[in-house]
Ligand SMILES: Nc1ncnc2c1ncn2[C@@H]1O[C@H](COP(=O)(O)OP(=O)(O)OP(=O)(O)O)[C@@H](O)[C@H]1O
């Protein structure tokens with residue numbers, strides 16, 4: 001179906017692709033892997049006409065083609081689901097799926113009924129529980145991603161590119177997705193599958209292509225390789241796991257306490273505390289209400305009842321700036337919407353939560369200080385950027401995530417809420433972030449970590465809180481916790 005030969009692409013200061021190769025057969029799932037910034041998304045943007053290659057050739061079904069616009073790619077039958085979601089938040093699910101292709105009644109009015117029905121058929125076929133008339137802005141990231149998938153499928157694509165489709169899905173949602181992908185494959189669709197969740201490659205892919213630092217490394221048949229050797233090809237070095245021998249922090253001082261926190265229709269009677277030096281894991285299925293609780297503590301959403309105590313003192317948090325003053329930092333799961341100023345450079349984003357510190361008494365910005373601090377974070381987190389002046393929107397997805405982390409580290413918050421901190425982060429960098437979380441709590445900070453990945457929750461937490469449908473359904477010390485126990489609480493519907 002697709003053959004890409006010796007593709008090259010440079011951006012100012014970055015050689016993103018250097019003689020890259022890629023082929024896709026009819027009816028195969030071909031995984032594309034590599035560290036953050038390796039060039040995966042860029043290669044796919046060349047294939048979908050978002051970027052033009054500087055050199056190299058592309059063949060589609062044996063014919064040499066010039067894919068000079070996204071429209072051209074679409075006409076060829078190449079569809080992509082981007083890593084960063086691209087939906088119109090104020091439109092409904094159905095309107096997003098059929099945007100620009102709305103069927104008109106009497107050529108004048110959009111036939112909403114028909115759009116809704118067609119979308120409903122797709123949702124039903126894929127077994128997704130979603131209202132076609134729901135507004136996209138009210139959906140979780142996971143649900144929004146499903147809308148993207150349906151949108152791509154609705155184009156009758158012969159080549160479907162998925163850039164980290166499972167990053168924010170729960171295990172059961174991933175199973176659903178895999179069923180869909182396998183079905184598409186059996187119907188002859190070629191699927192290009194980018195993922196950092198390497199353990200899923202064995203199940204879903206037929207071949208794997210590895211990229212490193214803008215270079216093509218190799219393409220192998222999945223059945224012939226071990227994932228460990230894929231990791232070695234990706235990073236070109238050994239990856240060391242952080243240990244997870246932890247002891248409970250039960251004796252420690254309580255830093256944050258939440259009593260009967262309620263937001264009508266979203267979550268109710270949430271009670272828990274967070275101890276000094278502790279990582280409190282928050283587990284549950286997507287939609288359990290974890291992000292909503294975090295947002296309420298951070299002052300981004302109102303509460304209808306309940307109390308929050310910091311260091312034993314009752315506090316009223318009605319805006320994020322108040323909670324930042326109280327020493328609370330929130331790393332959002334949706335970095336595009338809440339975490340970053342995408343049009344600003346790396347340095348500005350890193351100091352963003354802490355701008356006051358960087359002004360002298362006359363209100364002038366201390367540029368040198370900013371540079372120095374930003375440089376430190378870039379080094380500590382191994383953020384891949386040509387320089388500090390690069391706009392964040394030009395960084396690879398994983399590196400954007402690291403910038404958000406850098407921003408909260410700079411603020412030196414005492415309580416950090418990390419919402420899906422390793423989403424879209426490669427294996428090597430994941431370990432770096434785990435190490436970082438461990439060193440933060442060793443310094444005496446306290447962390448709430450929301451994660452949908454059970455291995456991550458089990459490895460990192462001292463204590464685990466499980467939510468289901470807006471309520472806390474269980475609490476487990478790390479000594480007694482297991483995947484099975486967590487899943488039991490996570491599905492304990494009232
Ligand atoms: N529009 C752009 N302008 C400048 N540099 C860019 C642009 N797009 C990508 N880059 C750079 O090209 C390199 C490859 O980025 P790319 O997004 O392809 O990585 P990736 O493999 O998809 O990584 P991730 O796993 O983090 O998503 C990175 O160094 C990135 O900063």
Ligand SMILES: [Mg+2]
Nearest residue numbers: 041083396397
């Ligand atoms: Mg990418």
